[in-house]
Amino acid sequence: MKIFILALVFSFITCINCISRITDSHLNNGASFIFGDSLVDAGNNNYLRTLARGNIRPYSIDFKPSGGNPTGRYTNGKTIADITGELMGQKHYAVPFLAPNTTGKALIHGVNFASGGGGILRDTGRVFINRLSMDVQIDCFNITRQRIASLLGPERARNYIMTKSIFSVTLGSNDFLNNYLLPIFSVGVRRALTPEAFIEDLITHMRGQLTRLYNLDARKFIVANVGPIGCIPYEKAMNRVTDSECAELPNNMALQYGARLKDLLQELKQNLPEATFVYANVYDLVLGLIRNYEQYGFTSVDTPCCGGGQYSGLSPCGPTSILCADHTKHFFWDAYHPSEAANKIISKQLLHGDPKYVTPMTLQALRDL
Template sequence: MGKNVVHKPFFNILFQFLIIIIIILVVSESRFCLAEPKDTVPANFVFGDSLVDAGNNNYIVSLSKADFAPNGIDFGQPTGRYTNGRTIVDIIGQEIGLSGFTPPFLAPTTGGLTVLQGVNFASGGGGILNHTGKIFGGRINLDAQMDNFANTRQEIISRIGDAASNNLLQNALFSITIGSNDFINNYLTPCLSKLDQKLVPPELFVAAMISRFRLQLTRLYSMGKKIVSRFENPNSACCQVAGRFGGLIPCGPTSKVCEDRSKYVFWDAYHPTDAANAIIAMRLINGDLADIWPINIKQLMAQSHMG
């Protein structure tokens, strides 16, 4: 009788929120479409967690890292990506014609003219809420990622001026991939939030999370961005140490790695393989309303081309 009861509606909301990808694209007088020449494609600015981190956590003191084998096995070496190869945003960048991969914000080489092609601010362990992921120590949550973007924006303005900066940012691709850590490594972590779970009903936690996310999106919108779509992703595994599905211990140097990674949905307990990321990316680009809402990336770019 006195026990907390988590109702089904909460779990419906939770699993809808576990992995969120919001693709943001603002267009004014741009003229670009998939696979057009380099000088007609937008810059790419990436926010999120380990699903899209391209190596930012390599440069901070954190327990959440992927700078060791077998991560990056299909790159030939670890890159800081939490998968065997490319992330979803890597693949989307390739499909829209960007040259190379969007560099991590904290990499020493990310600066100067490089930022005009976009920057990846994502961080493994990061979340919508600022106390999310504290079990890892260092991580860059969404508010801090937006602070880093604000600094990058100022760098762009100082380099090419107000008018050119506005044009670049208004025609850039922005994505946010975040939300799972706020549950997995916050509210649902017993050693961190047992008291919170007793004092804060799950519905209120979700409401607080959504409220915070709304403020963050409003902040991004105030810098000239416009939200146009959402995507939700399931789970699975390939690099494993223990557990029936390889989900008890994170992927590491002693893990067993599957031979054909193209047959696996997830690289480890949380992160998709390159093959799964490719499917997700293509469904974001070409999918119907069951995949991305209200229109897909290709349709959005076609509208821009016509406008």
């Protein structure tokens, strides 16, 4: 019994010392809590038994912190989440929730819950076997929130999450590409639901998910719509469109979803006191980059840097793939994902950009609230 009491006392003293060592200066740059899919996954899928993996060469070939070794990122370098974090002055990337080193002080800089193949709906991405849906990602944040409370103390942690933390949500693409529009699995869904009904189902789930995050103390949100998925090399190849065209149905569904999402954020702003919702209009932003790609220094938006087949859209990027000579000249890295060069342009627009792309304020203004 004495040994047990001594152990409790030692644990209590250790906890107090841990709390006291994290000063306000450690918290100045705030935290980023990232929810999403492969566009912002920083390596969570490395720890899952899944077919959706970005931890093979040549992924991350231009990611300097890893020396060009694969990290689980689905691009050649940094994701949008990495770049926006850097631009906002964060000295550390948000660590993947499932990584074994995601403990202690690492948590206060932010945590990445994103998962390749994940979606708003639980069924989305089941072709990959395992992935973290948005519901599961929120479960993971709840665990993280409790861990931060043990580091900072409950009240200090709650204040840090509410006032110094940004919650970014980049989801929805897989709900179309790897659910409703996927021929193998979508037959039953498409028979039961019209595109409009399916989109309403997504909005209903997103309403509940953002509200749940709010109830877990989230207050600063940036939520992205779905980009012009009909213009990605995979969809162009599947729909056999010409170089100058994009697949119509995927783009129309993305547009409809974006309009409903914008309405939802206005609704939540009115119903959730003290919450701020920034709408990231990546659909128009990316479409503008694709249509005027030469102005931004790209030589191709039809063919990705890594892959094969028509538009390089039907062959996966992997160790045997032939790479383009200059990774900065292709808008797409593979059949689905932008290159680091494209991610840099998108990130700068989100941080300082035009109101037609980020509203009612920029990401920097959201941070400074």
